Amino acid sequence: xxxxxxxxxxxxxxxxxxxxxxxxxxxxxxxxxxxxxxxxxxxxxxxxxxxxxxxxxxxxxxxxxxxxxxxxxxxxxxxxxxxxxxxxxxxxxxxxxxxxxxxxxxxxxxxxxxxxxxxxxxxxxxxxxx
Amino acid sequence: xxxxxxxxxxxxxxxxxxxxxxxxxxxxxxxxxxxxxxxxxxxxxxxxxxxxxxxxxxxxxxxxxxxxxxxxxxxxxxxxxxxxxxxxxxxxxxxxxxxxxxxxxxxxxxxxxxxxxxxxxxxxxxxxxxxxxxxxxxxxxxxxxxxxxxxxxxxxxxxxxxxxxxxxxxxxxxxxxxxxxxxxxxxxxxxxxxxxxxxxxxxxxxxxxxxxxxxxxxxxxxxxxxxxxxxxxxxxxxxxxxxxxxxxxxxxxxxxxxxxxxxxxxxxxxxxxxxxxxxxxxxxxxxxxxxxxxxxxxxxxxxxx
Numbered sequence: 001x002x003x004x005x006x007x008x009x010x011x012x013x014x015x016x017x018x019x020x021x022x023x024x025x026x027x028x029x030x031x032x033x034x035x036x037x038x039x040x041x042x043x044x045x046x047x048x049x050x051x052x053x054x055x056x057x058x059x060x061x062x063x064x065x066x067x068x069x070x071x072x073x074x075x076x077x078x079x080x081x082x083x084x085x086x087x088x089x090x091x092x093x094x095x096x097x098x099x100x101x102x103x104x105x106x107x108x109x110x111x112x113x114x115x116x117x118x119x120x121x122x123x124x125x126x127x128x129x130x
Numbered sequence: 131x132x133x134x135x136x137x138x139x140x141x142x143x144x145x146x147x148x149x150x151x152x153x154x155x156x157x158x159x160x161x162x163x164x165x166x167x168x169x170x171x172x173x174x175x176x177x178x179x180x181x182x183x184x185x186x187x188x189x190x191x192x193x194x195x196x197x198x199x200x201x202x203x204x205x206x207x208x209x210x211x212x213x214x215x216x217x218x219x220x221x222x223x224x225x226x227x228x229x230x231x232x233x234x235x236x237x238x239x240x241x242x243x244x245x246x247x248x249x250x251x252x253x254x255x256x257x258x259x260x261x262x263x264x265x266x267x268x269x270x271x272x273x274x275x276x277x278x279x280x281x282x283x284x285x286x287x288x289x290x291x292x293x294x295x296x297x298x299x300x301x302x303x304x305x306x307x308x309x310x311x312x313x314x315x316x317x318x319x320x321x322x323x324x325x326x327x328x329x330x331x332x333x334x335x336x337x338x339x340x341x342x343x344x345x346x347x348x349x350x351x352x353x354x355x356x357x358x359x360x361x362x363x364x365x366x367x368x369x370x371x372x373x374x375x376x377x378x379x380x381x382x383x384x385x386x387x388x389x390x391x392x393x394x395x396x397x398x399x400x401x402x403x404x405x406x407x408x409x410x411x412x413x414x415x416x417x418x419x420x421x422x423x424x425x426x427x428x429x430x431x432x433x434x435x
Contacts, residue, residue, distance in 0.1 A: 030394065037390040040410040064397045071385070071393040071403070073410035120421030121414035 003028045005035050011112060012036060012074075013105075015047040025061045033068050041074045042122070043112035047105050049080030056092055066099035075115045077101070079108035135270040136186045138261045139254070146257060147178050150250050157245070169236070173229040174246070180222040181250065181281065187215055188273045223284055230288040234296065240289045244282055251278040309335045311342040317349040318419045319381075323369075324357030332368030336375055343379045350419040351376050354412050356387030361395050373406055382407070382422055386415035 001024060006013040012035060020028060036044060046062065048054065054062075066076040078101045081089075089097060102108040116122055139146075151174060233243050254274060309331065312320040321339055325331075343351060353372070358365065373383045385408040388396070396403075409415040420426055 030390070033390040033393055037393075037410065040414070067397040067402065068390075068393040071388050071396060071408045072390065073386070073388075073408050073414055119414075120418035121409065 003031070005032060007035075007039065010039060010042045011109070012039075012041045012044045013047070014044070015050065017050045019051070019053065020058065020061070022057070025058070029061060029065050029068070032065060033072065036069050036072045036074050041069075041072075042116045042119070043075040043077070044069050045077050045079055045105060045108045045112060046099075047079045047108070048085070049082070049104070051085060052082060054081075054085045054089060059089060059092070059097055063098050066097075075112055075119075077108045077111050079103075079105045135188050135258060135273065138258050139182055139185060142257045142261070143182055146250075146253055147175070150178065150253055151175075153249060153253075154246055157249075169232055170229075173225065173232055177222075177225040177229050178250070180218070180225040181247075181277075183218050184222050184281070185254070185274065185277055187218065188270060222281070223288070226281070226284050227288045227292070230285060230292050234289070234292050240286070243285055243289070247278065247281055247285060251275075309338055311338050313342070313346055314352065314416065314419070315423070315425065317347060317423050318416075319343060319346060319348040319351045320354065320416075321351060322354045322357065326360070327358060327365045327368055329364070329368070332365075332372065336368075336372045339372060340375055340379060343376060343381050348381050350384060350422045351381045352384045352386060352412070352415045352419050354386045354415070355389075355392065356412065358392070361388070361392040363399055366396050366399055366401050370401060370403070373403065377406075382419075384409060384415045384418050386410070386412045 001018065001020075003014055003016060003020075003024075012032070014028075014032060016028075032044070035041070046065070048062070051058075062078065066078070069076045076099045078097060078099050080103070081097075081101050100111065102111055151171070154174065230240075230243060233240075251274065255271065258270060258274070304325065310322070312322070314320040319339070319342055321335070323335065327335070339351065342348065353369070355361070355369070361369075369385075373385070376383050383406050385403065385406060387410075388408060407415075407418055409418055
């Protein structure tokens, strides 16, 4: 299953609805990374509300993707981590998910906007030549 | 009785040399090159004598050879000493190297040079056959063949070595050209990295950068990686070290222009840049640097816009 990547201006929104196979996870990762580079995205919200189970592999995929996206100059937020998922992730140890998390998408977008607003490239938006 | 190779050579050497040089000039003129390039003539002459000396080392097969008949370049003993032999081989090698270097500077091909050498073989062979009836299995001819095979090999090796030297010289000059640290604005430095980053270059880049940071008291350094084609483990390690070093001097680092593939590689290698800011484009990176130093770019009042 290909995960759709939705574009909201210079934000990207992805919602992971079900468990991904290894190949799907890799596909998702490179799709998202390429999209971020293509539109020079400022922020990415990854919604995992629909996931009841996040195993260590999936956690790593999410975490790696977040790191890659940050290297490409976009802010990342993970939205909708379920209480049970949070429990298991903590049980599995350390910070499996290093990115910032919010309870739902609404808060996620809010946080992205706040963080983007404090960035240099946006503070100078008035000087944009496009 | 047949004459030995060295006997034939000693009586014909001047004629051979003139014939050879004449033919070479002719061949060069045919291909539109300066026929008697003065720079080439001297090494060719020197090479000729070295080759003659080498050919004179032919193991003796005829007891009737007398010292007077041997050429001035040939030792008098029937079996030359090993040390003399290797000395002459070394001399030949040096001459070859010089010729090849000259040729390379004049942008001529290796095949031309090999053509020269094999033409000389042809001439010597002709002289040998004309002087006395030799049959093709004659030891002299085999020896001749053997010598020129060795010479051709050495020529090939020399040409390769020459090219290697040339390449390493060039990469050195590219290295020096391609590691500038630019002063973008007050307290802002820009380090645009272009090309392959190896250990030597990474160290040089880091050195330059640290010096510049200290000199200009830079608060922000923008490192642009747009021109780095491949980010692999070692490149990532080097960039990491550069970044860490800059941070130790108290300069914030903004990375820009990492490609999607580069980002994936860095992450999969487990490299975390921590609180280093990364931006998609140099432009966004510069904006970030200006923000950190409290500057901004704005339109002029009443400007054309």
